[in-house]
Amino acid sequence: MTANILDGKSLARSIINDLSRRVSQLTFHKLTPALAVILIGDDPASALYVKNKANACDQCGIKNIIYRYNNNVSQQQIINDIYMLNDDPTIHGILVQLPLPKHIDIPHIIESISPRKDVDGFHPYNVGRLAVGSPTHLLPCTPKGVINLLKYNHISLSGANVVVIGASNIVGKPLSNMLINEGATVSICHKLTTNLSDHTRNADILISATGHAGLICSEMVKRAAVVVDVGISRNADGRIIGDVDYENVRKIASWITPVPGGVGPMTIAMLLENTVCAAERLLNISSA
Ligand SMILES: Nc1nc(=O)c2c([nH]1)NC[C@@H]1CN(c3ccc(C(=O)N[C@@H](CCC(=O)O)C(=O)O)cc3)C=[N+]21
Numbered sequence: 001m002t003a004n005i006l007d008g009k010s011l012a013r014s015i016i017n018d019l020s021r022r023v024s025q026l027t028f029h030k031l032t033p034a035l036a037v038i039l040i041g042d043d044p045a046s047a048l049y050v051k052n053k054a055n056a057c058d059q060c061g062i063k064n065i066i067y068r069y070n071n072n073v074s075q076q077q078i079i080n081d082i083y084m085l086n087d088d089p090t091i092h093g094i095l096v097q098l099p100l101p102k103h104i105d106i107p108h109i110i111e112s113i114s115p116r117k118d119v120d121g122f123h124p125y126n127v128g129r130l131a132v133g134s135p136t137h138l139l140p141c142t143p144k145g146v147i148n149l150l151k152y153n154h155i156s157l158s159g160a161n162v163v164v165i166g167a168s169n170i171v172g173k174p175l176s177n178m179l180i181n182e183g184a185t186v187s188i189c190h191k192l193t194t195n196l197s198d199h200t201r202n203a204d205i206l207i208s209a210t211g212h213a214g215l216i217c218s219e220m221v222k223r224a225a226v227v228v229d230v231g232i233s234r235n236a237d238g239r240i241i242g243d244v245d246y247e248n249v250r251k252i253a254s255w256i257t258p259v260p261g262g263v264g265p266m267t268i269a270m271l272l273e274n275t276v277c278a279a280e281r282l283l284n285i286s287s288a
Pocket residue numbers: 049052095096097098099120141142232240259260261262263264265267268
């Protein structure tokens with residue numbers, strides 16, 4: 001048996017294609033969706049991600065403005081500029097590219113973003129809306145991308161045993177809440193979990209988000225499980241690799257995400273969708 005591919009790259013392409021129609025509608029109403037991206041420092045990986053996001057915005061007509069800062073910029077300067085963007089009616093989404101330099105307090109920065117423009121879904125207001133199961137249009141992009149990739153491929157979540165590895169605020173925790181809201185039985189494993197494979201071998205759907213290359217080997221995977229790889233590391237020649245031993249696990253799994261071409265492109269598509277939703281909210285006051 002060889003696993004079917006969860007092709008995030010082609011699904012993301014078709015989502016972005018559908019979004020360009022929604023953008024045209026908005027532009028027809030004199031409202032061009034706009035995303036402000038704050039990029040601090042000169043981390044090459046961050047610069048590359050921000051460039052990929054900007055290219056994707058261009059593909060569907062979303063205006064994007066990148067605000068670049070030196071590594072030693074003050075926290076107050078960033079917060080002042082976020083307040084300005086919060087009040088700017090031509091800006092619909094604000095994203096502060098993570099990670100940030102050590103002297104900047106990430107929660108403080110995130111809480112200064114208007115929840116209505118928080119296209120990352122990281123603000124405690126949006127996190128809380130997700131936790132209580134309220135309809136919220138701004139869900140974190142990577143978890144939302146994972147859920148969409150599974151649903152599009154008709155992988156059922158209701159009653160499924162899902163094991164999530166990684167308990168970050170960006171992926172593991174919000175993803176677990178979304179899975180619970182979909183009716184899954186969710187186990188969250190993390191750095192301090194003992195006997196990881198006792199958990200993973202029980203998973204109908206195994207989702208790894210650690211950035212620990214090769215963590216998931218075939219012995220840890222139940223036959224015919226669905227395996228989703230959210231991990232990002234670089235190998236010796238700088239190529240992006242995931243958490244999963246892909247060549248061996250694909251012989252065991254029923255479905256598997258490739259890296260690259262799996263979750264990464266979905267993350268970007270969901271960021272664009274959130275930006276379009278944030279702009280649409282201004283037009284259609286009754287549904288807001
Ligand atoms: N405020 C904030 N929001 C984020 O959503 C955010 C962030 N900060 N900081 C960094 C992480 C990482 N992230 C990725 C997005 C796209 C790909 C992506 O497109 N990956 C491609 C390959 C890209 C490559 O070759 O390097 C793929 O998997 O096929 C990966 C990773 C968003 N992040």
